Amino acid sequence: xxxxxxxxxxxxxxxxxxxxxxxxxxxxxxxxxxxxxxxxxxxxxxxxxxxxxxxxxxxxxxxxxxxxxxxxxxxxxxxxxxxxxxxxxxxxxxxxxxxxxxxxxxxxxxxxxxx
Amino acid sequence: xxxxxxxxxxxxxxxxxxxxxxxxxxxxxxxxxxxxxxxxxxxxxxxxxxxxxxxxxxxxxxxxxxxxxxxxxxxxxxxxxxxxxxxxxxxxxxxxxxxxxxxxxxxxxxxxxxx
Numbered sequence: 001x002x003x004x005x006x007x008x009x010x011x012x013x014x015x016x017x018x019x020x021x022x023x024x025x026x027x028x029x030x031x032x033x034x035x036x037x038x039x040x041x042x043x044x045x046x047x048x049x050x051x052x053x054x055x056x057x058x059x060x061x062x063x064x065x066x067x068x069x070x071x072x073x074x075x076x077x078x079x080x081x082x083x084x085x086x087x088x089x090x091x092x093x094x095x096x097x098x099x100x101x102x103x104x105x106x107x108x109x110x111x112x113x114x115x
Numbered sequence: 116x117x118x119x120x121x122x123x124x125x126x127x128x129x130x131x132x133x134x135x136x137x138x139x140x141x142x143x144x145x146x147x148x149x150x151x152x153x154x155x156x157x158x159x160x161x162x163x164x165x166x167x168x169x170x171x172x173x174x175x176x177x178x179x180x181x182x183x184x185x186x187x188x189x190x191x192x193x194x195x196x197x198x199x200x201x202x203x204x205x206x207x208x209x210x211x212x213x214x215x216x217x218x219x220x221x222x223x224x225x226x227x228x229x230x
Contacts, residue, residue: 004157037221043203045158045221091157102148102171103219105157 002027004094004106012112013082020067021077021109023092031097034068034075039108040088048090051075053097079111087113119208119222127228128196136191136225138206146170146211147189148219149181152203164189165211193227201229 003026013019025034036048051059051068058066063083067076079086092106120139128134140147146165150158160173164183178194187208193200203226207219 042223043226044223045205045207047218047220050218093157102160102163102173103150103158104160105150107157108155 002029002032002094002096002104004092004104006090006092006106006109008109009107010110010112012114013079013086014114015082015084017082018078018080019082019111021079021090021092021111023075023077023106025073025075025092025094025104025106027073027094027096029096029098033095033097034066035093035095035103036064036066036075036077037091037093037105038086038088039091045091049077082113084113084115087111119206119220121204121206121222121225123225124223125226125228127230130196130198130229132196133192133194134196134227136193136204136206136227138189138191138208138222140187140189140206140208141220144208144210144220145187146209147183147187148207148209149189149191150205150207151175151200152205152224154202158205161191196229198229201227203227 005024032053034051038046049061063080089108093103122137148163149161152158162172163170167183180192183189203224205224206222209219
């Protein structure tokens with residue numbers, strides 16, 4: 001079974017600075033997808049960024065980028081120019097490329113943004 | 116295009132009772148997944164419905180059951196409630212496409228408290 005680990009229960013960053021959230025996963029599969037979701041106090045899970053395992057190029061979405069190291073099974077999220085609205089729980093998630101498979105989530109990292 | 120909606124927002128039940136939670140999927144989506152998120156943890160997969168059939172199940176007992184209707188909305192039923200069932204229940208809808216990343220869109224969740 002796949003597992004996802006987030007070793008940082010809490011992180012903080014100064015507004016306008018850069019922060020990196022860590023995620024590692026364990027799988028024997030070669031084809032899969034990785035995601036970062038954000039869950040603000042409103043509870044709604046919001047997709048931040050997605051990475052296909054077969055792509056070597058790291059995904060980027062505006063201020064959010066990932067460092068995907070397939071051999072090391074590492075998938076970190078970098079948030080640049082942090083904003084107060086970035087404060088939330090961040091979950092790393094794995095999904096097999098096999099049809100019908102569901103997400104396996106990590107335990108989350110709570111990010112605080114300091115003004 | 117409407118997003119994923121869930122009802123009710125909050126619910127308080129007594130141990131041993133039964134509860135039904137509801138989810139309306141995003142327009143055009145044919146798959147609904149349910150997750151249980153205990154306080155301070157990542158979501159755990161309960162089950163998934165695709166075109167009214169259960170299409171995968173996590174490690175949850177049979178007292179957790181579900182339905183999907185022809186309009187792709189869904190219900191989660193929990194019988195014989197236990198205190199440990201207290202959690203945020205998330206519904207996510209997606210459009211299942213073979214070989215695709217099957218991106219899931221989450222609803223705001225139902226907070227269930229069992230006393």
